Amino acid sequence: MEITFLGTSAMVPTKERNLSSFILIYKGEGILFDCGEGTQRQLKITGIKPTKVTKIMISHWHGDHVLGLPGLIQTLGSAEYNDTLEIYGPEGTKQFIDMMFKASIFDNKIKIKVAEIKKDGVFLQNKDYSIEAFKLDHKVPTIGFNFLEKDRRRIRVNKVKKIGIPDGPLLGKLQKGQEITFKNKKITPEEVTNLIEGKKISFIADTVPCKNCIKYAKEADLLICESTYSSELEDKGTDYMHLTAKQAATIANESGAKKLVLTHFSARYKSQHELEEDAREIFDNVNSATDFMKMRL
Ligand SMILES: [Zn+2]
Ligand SMILES: [Zn+2]
Numbered sequence: 642m643e644i645t646f647l648g649t650s651a652m653v654p655t656k657e658r659n660l661s662s663f664i665l666i667y668k669g670e671g672i673l674f675d676c677g678e679g680t681q682r683q684l685k686i687t688g689i690k691p692t693k694v695t696k697i698m699i700s701h702w703h704g705d706h707v708l709g710l711p712g713l714i715q716t717l718g719s720a721e722y723n724d725t726l727e728i729y730g731p732e733g734t735k736q737f738i739d740m741m742f743k744a745s746i747f748d749n750k751i752k753i754k755v756a757e758i759k760k761d762g763v764f765l766q767n768k769d770y771s772i773e774a775f776k777l778d779h780k781v782p783t784i785g786f787n788f789l790e791k792d793r794r795r796i797r798v799n800k801v802k803k804i805g806i807p808d809g810p811l812l813g814k815l816q817k818g819q820e821i822t823f824k825n826k827k828i829t830p831e832e833v834t835n836l837i838e839g840k841k842i843s844f845i846a847d848t849v850p851c852k853n854c855i856k857y858a859k860e861a862d863l864l865i866c867e868s869t870y871s872s873e874l875e876d877k878g879t880d881y882m883h884l885t886a887k888q889a890a891t892i893a894n895e896s897g898a899k900k901l902v903l904t905h906f907s908a909r910y911k912s913q914h915e916l917e918e919d920a921r922e923i924f925d926n927v928n929s930a931t932d933f934m935k936m937r938l
Contacts, residue, residue, distance in 0.1 A: 642667045642790070642840070643937050644863075646930040647683035648675075649913075651869045651883070651905045652705050658932055659683050660705045661905055663865065665788060665842065666693065668769065673697045674786060674844055680709035681716050687933050692720050696765075698772070699730030700846030701783035702737050711741055718749030725752040729764065729774070731782040732757050758784055761853070770839070775857040777848035779882045785846055787857055790839030794818060800833045840938050843898065847905065849882050850892065858896035862938060865930070866892060867905035871919045874907075886916040890923035904930040 643666045650658035660677025664684065671693035673680070681691050691713060700706055710728075717726065728738065734757045758764050763773040770790045777783040794816050804823065806812060811821050815830045822828070843861035845854055847869075858864050869883035878885050884892075886903055893901040901924055906913055913929035920927045 643935060644842070644865075645687055645689065646904065646932060646934045647680050647687070648677045649904045649906060649930045649932055650677075650705075651867070651907050653908050654679065655908045658906070658908075660709070661846075662706075662709065663844075663904070663930075664689060664694070667788075667790075669693070670695050672772075672788070675700055675706040675846065676709040676713060677705050678708035678712075681713040683932065687935075691716050692722050694726070695724050696727045696729070698774075698786050698844075699728065699734060700777075700785065700844070701731055701779060701781050702733060703781065703847065706846070707737070710738075711745060711747075714751065714753070715747060715749070717751050718747065722751050725754050727754045727756070729756050729758055729772075731784045732759055733782060761857075763789075773857070775853045777846060777853065778851040779847045779849070783847055785848070785853070785857060786844045787861070788840075788842040788844075790841070792839045793837050794830055794834035795837055796834050804828065804833070806833070842938070843896075845884075845889075845892065847883060849879065850884065850888050854892045855896045858892060858898050861896065861898040863900050863902065863936070864893050864896070864898035865902050865904060868903035868916055868920065868929075869905055869907050871910075871916050886919040887923055890920035890927060893920075893924045893927070899926065901927040902930050902936070903927065 647662040648659035659679045661675045662677050662680040665672045673694050758774040761775045763771045765772045773787045774784040777785050814821050818830045820829050840862045843858040843864045845866040866889040868886040868889040870878045870885045872885045872887045875885050917929045
């Protein structure tokens, strides 16, 4: 899976940074997290076709996280987009989407399914992954998201060949973790497969430090966390209900996350290194995101 940051600025764009958004490409499917103004152009610049997007996760309805939605949806309407676009967001999302469609003329409509997430936990799952949401503490209803890849089993080819199990349904069963009988002998998945643990990616959007941050980012392989200010402006962070880099690092530390990537920076910071250093006092494995930065997991 690959993550591309499309916008890493908070509230207003800068010359270097667009507004909040990143895309996770998993087995060819694009899952977009937030969609700040100009997100579709950022996608094009980085070479990802907007039509790859099948699902959009909205953390909250502050403009810097959603104003790119109408433009992206209009573009999908003029392209050959045959999927149903799924949009998930906090309470109020349905009404906001309705109003958004009334604010301009949409000639080419695509099929859209909108769902409001009202409680913490898994709200979507398929054979490869699940996505869960958790409430954050911001000025308006706001949720964070976890992308949870499922564990899978990889066949140990040498072992399977030695026993003589042919390609086909028996191998499929073993891969699903089921025991099989081959030539009157029981074979367990542990004997002939390796378990590959699924990755966990946590996204903490606009918030002040809260219990859910630590609870839901627990042991994430990657924690993507807002970090609007450095510690010097902690009071401002409290007033506007945002995290400082150090607070983001504390969340990473207490949740046992393996890696932290900071994003959603106030436009006052010309270089994100000040924020990165602030975080590093608490948590070592930290990076600050830049627009178009890619990460493979
Ligand atoms: Zn924001
Ligand atoms: Zn906000």
